[in-house]
Amino acid sequence: MTIKEFASIIQSKIGANNPSGKPVNIIHLKSTKDDPRKRKPDISKAKRVLGWEPKVKTEDGLDLTIKYFQNEIARLGEIDIVGPLARRLKEHKRLVVEDEEVGQEKEMLD
Numbered sequence: 001m002t003i004k005e006f007a008s009i010i011q012s013k014i015g016a017n018n019p020s021g022k023p024v025n026i027i028h029l030k031s032t033k034d035d036p037r038k039r040k041p042d043i044s045k046a047k048r049v050l051g052w053e054p055k056v057k058t059e060d061g062l063d064l065t066i067k068y069f070q071n072e073i074a075r076l077g078e079i080d081i082v083g084p085l086a087r088r089l090k091e092h093k094r095l096v097v098e099d100e101e102v103g104q105e106k107e108m109l110d
Contacts, residue, residue, distance in 0.1 A: 001058075009059075013066055029089065 007026045014024045046052040056064070072079055 010062060010066065013062060027089065 004026070011024050011026055043052070043054070069079065
């Protein structure tokens with residue numbers, strides 16, 4: 001499963017449950033210099049050496065994760081984005097908001 005496919009599943013699962021009521025968009029950011037080109041996690045070694053297998057199906061895990069974050073957003077009002085891409089994503093969101101505000105001002109002038 002690709003990251004894009006994974007994001008699309010999450011997008012479809014959230015759908016109308018988006019607390020903000022806004023559409024859920026997938027944002028494509030350019031990769032960083034140290035970002036691996038291809039991710040292919042493989043649990044076969046964990047199965048072979050440790051006898052470990054996942055207990056939760058992917059779909060069920062996504063449902064639990066979405067519910068967790070929806071509860072956190074309800075509790076906190078929003079979730080602060082952290083991690084290596086946080087600054088870039090925050091900048092992207094700032095630019096989108098500025099574009100929306102300019103569009104609203106233009107509509108008001110028209």
